[in-house]
Amino acid sequence: xxxxxxxxxxxxxxxxxxxxxxxxxxxxxxxxxxxxxxxxxxxxxxxxxxxxxxxxxxxxxxxxxxxxxxxxxxxxxxxxxxxxxxxxxxxxxxxxxxxxxxxxxxxxxxxxxxxxxxxxxxxxxxxxxxxxxxxxxxxxxxxxxxxxxxxxxxxxxxxxxxxxxxxxxxxxxxxxxxxxxxxxxxxxxxxxxxxxxxxxxxxxxxxxxxxxxxxxxxxxxxxxxxxxxxxxxxxxxxxxxxxxxxxxxxxxxxxxxxxxxxxxxxxxxxxxxxxxxxxxxxxxxxxxxxxxxxxxxxxxxxxxxxxxxxxxxxxxxxxxxxxxxxxxxxxxxxxxxxxxxxxxxxxxxxxxxxxxxxxxxxxxxxxxxxxxxxxxxxxxxxxxxxxxxxxxxxxxxxxxxxxxxxxxxxxxxxxxxxxxxxxxxxxx
Amino acid sequence: xxxxxxxxxxxxxxxxxxxxxxxxxxxxxxxxxxxxxxxxxxxxxxxxxxxxxxxxxxxxxxxxxxxxxxxxxxxxxxxxxxxxxxxxxxxxxxxxxxxxxxxxxxxxxxxxxxxxxxxxxxxxxxxxxxxxxxxxxxxxxxxxxxxxxxxxxxxxxxxxxxxxxxxxxxxxxxxxxxxxxxxxxxxxxxxxxxxxxxxxxxxxxxxxxxxxxxxxxxxxxxxxxxxxxxxxxxxxxxxxxxxxxxxxxxxxxxxxxxxxxxxxxxxxxxxxxxxxxxxxxxxxxxxxxxxxxxxxxxxxxxxxxxxxxxxxxxxxxxxxxxxxxxxxxxxxxxxxxxxxxxxxxxxxxxxxxxxxxxxxxxxxxxxxxxxxxxxxxxxxxxxxxxxxxxxxxxxxxxxxxxxxxxxxxxxxxxxxxxxxxxxxxxxx
Numbered sequence: 001x002x003x004x005x006x007x008x009x010x011x012x013x014x015x016x017x018x019x020x021x022x023x024x025x026x027x028x029x030x031x032x033x034x035x036x037x038x039x040x041x042x043x044x045x046x047x048x049x050x051x052x053x054x055x056x057x058x059x060x061x062x063x064x065x066x067x068x069x070x071x072x073x074x075x076x077x078x079x080x081x082x083x084x085x086x087x088x089x090x091x092x093x094x095x096x097x098x099x100x101x102x103x104x105x106x107x108x109x110x111x112x113x114x115x116x117x118x119x120x121x122x123x124x125x126x127x128x129x130x131x132x133x134x135x136x137x138x139x140x141x142x143x144x145x146x147x148x149x150x151x152x153x154x155x156x157x158x159x160x161x162x163x164x165x166x167x168x169x170x171x172x173x174x175x176x177x178x179x180x181x182x183x184x185x186x187x188x189x190x191x192x193x194x195x196x197x198x199x200x201x202x203x204x205x206x207x208x209x210x211x212x213x214x215x216x217x218x219x220x221x222x223x224x225x226x227x228x229x230x231x232x233x234x235x236x237x238x239x240x241x242x243x244x245x246x247x248x249x250x251x252x253x254x255x256x257x258x259x260x261x262x263x264x265x266x267x268x269x270x271x272x273x274x275x276x277x278x279x280x281x282x283x284x285x286x287x288x289x290x291x292x293x294x295x296x297x298x299x300x301x302x303x304x305x306x307x308x309x310x311x312x313x314x315x316x317x318x319x320x321x322x323x324x325x326x327x328x329x330x331x332x333x334x335x336x337x338x339x340x341x342x343x344x345x346x347x348x349x350x351x352x353x354x355x356x357x358x359x360x361x362x363x364x365x366x367x368x369x370x371x372x373x374x375x376x377x378x379x380x381x382x383x384x385x386x387x388x389x390x391x392x393x394x395x396x397x398x399x400x401x402x403x404x405x406x407x408x409x410x411x412x413x414x415x416x417x418x419x420x421x422x423x424x425x426x427x428x
Numbered sequence: 429x430x431x432x433x434x435x436x437x438x439x440x441x442x443x444x445x446x447x448x449x450x451x452x453x454x455x456x457x458x459x460x461x462x463x464x465x466x467x468x469x470x471x472x473x474x475x476x477x478x479x480x481x482x483x484x485x486x487x488x489x490x491x492x493x494x495x496x497x498x499x500x501x502x503x504x505x506x507x508x509x510x511x512x513x514x515x516x517x518x519x520x521x522x523x524x525x526x527x528x529x530x531x532x533x534x535x536x537x538x539x540x541x542x543x544x545x546x547x548x549x550x551x552x553x554x555x556x557x558x559x560x561x562x563x564x565x566x567x568x569x570x571x572x573x574x575x576x577x578x579x580x581x582x583x584x585x586x587x588x589x590x591x592x593x594x595x596x597x598x599x600x601x602x603x604x605x606x607x608x609x610x611x612x613x614x615x616x617x618x619x620x621x622x623x624x625x626x627x628x629x630x631x632x633x634x635x636x637x638x639x640x641x642x643x644x645x646x647x648x649x650x651x652x653x654x655x656x657x658x659x660x661x662x663x664x665x666x667x668x669x670x671x672x673x674x675x676x677x678x679x680x681x682x683x684x685x686x687x688x689x690x691x692x693x694x695x696x697x698x699x700x701x702x703x704x705x706x707x708x709x710x711x712x713x714x715x716x717x718x719x720x721x722x723x724x725x726x727x728x729x730x731x732x733x734x735x736x737x738x739x740x741x742x743x744x745x746x747x748x749x750x751x752x753x754x755x756x757x758x759x760x761x762x763x764x765x766x767x768x769x770x771x772x773x774x775x776x777x778x779x780x781x782x783x784x785x786x787x788x789x790x791x792x793x794x795x796x797x798x799x800x801x802x803x804x805x806x807x808x809x810x811x812x813x814x815x816x817x818x819x820x821x822x823x824x825x826x827x828x829x830x831x832x833x834x835x836x837x838x839x840x841x842x843x844x845x846x847x848x849x850x851x852x853x854x855x856x
Contacts, residue, residue: 009523016526016538018703023712025517037520041512049520058516063714068512084469084496086690088486088798089453092465092477095437098444110444115543115692116713126577126585135587147712148576149554154710157554159563161589231714257714262514264543264692264715275446282582284451284575285544286491286659286685287692370516 005049006035023147024061029415031362031373041068043382046370054370055387057344059378062232062257066303067382073261073299080295091291093298100301101269106240107249108269112278114288117231117256118146120266121192123283124252125150127270128190128225131277135164136184138191140171142199145192145229165189171197172211181218188224190252191215195233195242196339201354201374203347204339212246219251225274231256231266235304236313236342236378241269252278261300265293309381310342316388317341317379323392331399345376353411356402363398364391433477434463451575452489457843459790459801469496471810474798482798483815485772487806490660490685494731495810501689501727508723519719521726528729529697534668535677536697540706542716545659546574548682548694549620551711553578555680555698556618556653559705563592564612566619568599570627573620573657593617599625600639609646616652618680619643623661623670624767629782629802631775632767640674647679653702654678659685659694663732664741664770664806669697680706689728693721737809738770744816745769745807751820759827773804781839784830791826792819 013036014020019028020036027034035048044067046056059065066073084091098111114120125137145151149162167184170176171193181188193215197205219226228243228250234257238245241253251274256266264287270278303309318341328335333356334349348356357373364371369391371377402409441464442448447456448464455462463476472495474484487493494501512519526539542548553565573579577590597608599621609616621643625633647654656671656678662685666673669681679702684694692715698706731737746769756763761784762777776784785801792799797819799805830837 005520009520012527013523016523016530017540018538018698018707021518022540022707023710023716025712025717027517036517037522038515038517039511039519041515046512046516048517056516060514060516061714063514068515069509074509081497081502083467084474086488086491086692087466087469087496088474088484088488089455089464089466089476090449091467092433092437094465095441095444099440102444110446112445112450115715116547118713119544122576128585129587130585147710148550149578152710154708156708156710157556157558157705159557159593161592164589164592165587262715262718264514264718264721266714270446277585279446279450280582280584282451282575282580282584284453285546286489286694287543288451289453290690290692 003035003048003050006037009037009049029412029418031358031365031412033362033365043067043069044380044387052368054365054368055391056370057377057379058370058372059380060262062378063262064380065235065258066261066300066309067380068262070261072303073296076299077263077292077296080292083291085292086287086290090289091294093291093294094289097294097298100298101267104239104301104305105253105269106244107253107271109272110270110275110278112268113294114266114268114283115264115285116146117254117266118148118151119285120231120254120256120268121145121151121229122148123268123281124192124227124254125190126281126283127252127268127274127278128227129277130280131225131274132189132223134187134189134224136167136187137165137189138167138169138177138180138184140193140197141168142202143171143194144199172205172208174211174214177211177214177218181222188222190225190227191219192227192229194229195237198232198339198343198345198376203336204345204376206339207243207246209246212243212248216248225252226250227252227254229254233343234258237340239304239310259300260293260297263293263296265297312381313342313379316383316385317344319385320344320388320391323388324395327392327396327399330396331403333399333403339376342379343376346371354415355409355411356406358412359402359405359409360398363401364394367394367397369394431463431476431478434465437465437477457840457846459786459793459840461790461793471495471497472808472815480796482793482796483819484798485805485807486798486800487808488690490806491690492808493663493686494689494728494737495808496690498689498810500731501724504727505691505720505724508720511719513720514715514718518717519722521719521722522717525722525726528726529695532667532729532733533681533697534672535681535699537700538698538703538706540696541722542694542696542711543692543713544574545682545684545694546576546579547713548659548684548696549573549579549657550576551696551709552620552655552680552682553618554709554711555696555702555706556655557705558708559653559702560617560651562615562617562652564595564615565593565617566595566597566608566612568621568625569596570630571599571622572627600633600636602639602642605639605642605646609650616650618653618655619647620655620657622657623665626660626767626771626773626804631764632773632804634767635671635674637674640671640676644676653680655680655682657682659683661771662686665768667732667738687728688721688725691721691724693725740809741770741807744811744813745772747813748772748816748819751816752823755820755824755827758824759831761827761831767804770807771804774799782843783837783839784834786840787830787833787837788826791829792822795822795825797822
């Protein structure tokens, strides 16, 4: 697939951006055919810089929840923009949004707004430490909680002290959790968990109810704060905090990506159990009080409450999973499709170096479907049954194409270099 | 001044936001009359939630450089919004913006974009450490470089290890700088400096040329990276990196606030001397690749290059400084007006607990002029000579009003509590 515009942009970018791109939207660890730049997005679709259209199963890595350029959300943003955005103080809409989130998220008594998901997770750690006067934070091995020095998955530029008081445990492993809590003694400030295990490169896992409830009990016993990092999964699993599904209320939850359907805003929500700590820390940002993303969030949340966006995504996700599974089998492949159907991760059996997954997503891309070989994907509410049919039809052809060249596949050199360098979780 | 709408919003906010507000836009440390919420902004003016209009000398703490809701910038943002904002990859405009900044900022060979000023300073530290393989970072005492755990001015929620490899020096003090560099030995990764000393609560200082050049020499001798934190001052001092005025090129510079005239984007710019380090770190954010703020930045930067926005602000700033000085003297006050005239800090002589400054800014507010008692202020290009005349006329009355009740003034209880608790620099 020739992409002259993308190639020219990449050549220019290489001069004025280190490595030509950085962060989770770099295509460095994707198949070579993947375009780096996109010129347009609408609904469930994106167009690359060369004008080719794709059904987008990444949804901007999460922010597009209702679909790109949702008219209702964009109109709400435009109305606020006519009044003001970043000003010398917040707009009244900030109070409206805090009240809205507190009313929707059962555990939350208060809200603070920020910009990055990492802002919210960083604030959660600070608030927990301020609240408890303790230092140790338990984090599940392999979990992604952002890309600041204390949490970025790549060690370059990080000093040992950035992680001095972090202790690992294994997600869904009560024994490892209990051992880590015991080892922390009277210095345990917080336990952080993702809504479900959505690490890259490995199968996703839903939380065991016993594990989740044990986390809560241990926090209650020790006085530590329980933090759920909803940045990636928030409002894609349920209309409340995700662990409401396993009967657990955290003290703090971190939100971002999709709460304003793509407008830049993230949030730390908290219970009264951590209000004082959150009030004592000093955190801020130039654009944290900007009104336009807040107005967009209020409209997004209204739509989440009043429509079947979630049930629709679950329906489509189930149809996609079944359709891909059947198509794969017809061509001799076995898939491991894990996690919630609306946030699928698709891996191939007998594909330890991902050469099959890379080839298959490349074939899907050639057929107008943008899928990711090792990161969980995202459905959005703008997708239709016809879109899922399109994806399954493309998959049928893609499986056949991969089967035909199976013996000639080689692994990605870039991926192999990364895997040999360090544990691979370089993605938001 | 009765503000029933603001009071009602504050009461609601107190329930759903810790302390009712947080960060640099909290009015907790401002005179009691200052409104917390603003309903509208246009050009050089803001309107509070009760509909009262103010000539705004805070400019959203920097972002409003051309004036709020600049038609040209807003049109550029709207054109990009019709195509796409946060997508599964960046838009071509990202390359255009990186090229534009590299062409305007002499020391810069590359750019990386982020959201918060703190993102840019945090990335600078990580990139410098990755580039040098060293740990120690020299920071001027009292300087504000953001509000993450490693740099927030308030200790709550911070552990000692967050600052393990930071060493202080005194701005403009070559001897203290040399001593700190010598003490760092072969582990010096970076020296960070503000373009000028713009700490809160104390007089601002421009950089001595000897000091600035010595910083560069010491970095050259040791191989450390020189970082200029332009987040607050960027493009308000010159159209290049601020230290171009003292003949110094840094390795890294951090930008934010005003580069897109209020749209949310910040940037780390760097020389080739730090390209490898910047390319090795893993940093990212959900909205860092969003196209709308990039389009707004390109238009903002075009206006900066093609208009006399800067000369206009300097002219108005000089007129304001002279007019306030004369008015103050007529009423028996002596002002210390420090820093660049377009980023003024106004303090009163013989006002150690700021009771006079608080009273005066309160009187100014009552007369429709929003000024800050202890933080540097910002002029914007939308201000006119008539606006400055209005401010000086208001000041004349405000000085008279303060003089009339001088004996009855008391210091702010909140400020006194803060000053007694710890070193006070709680502001972006």
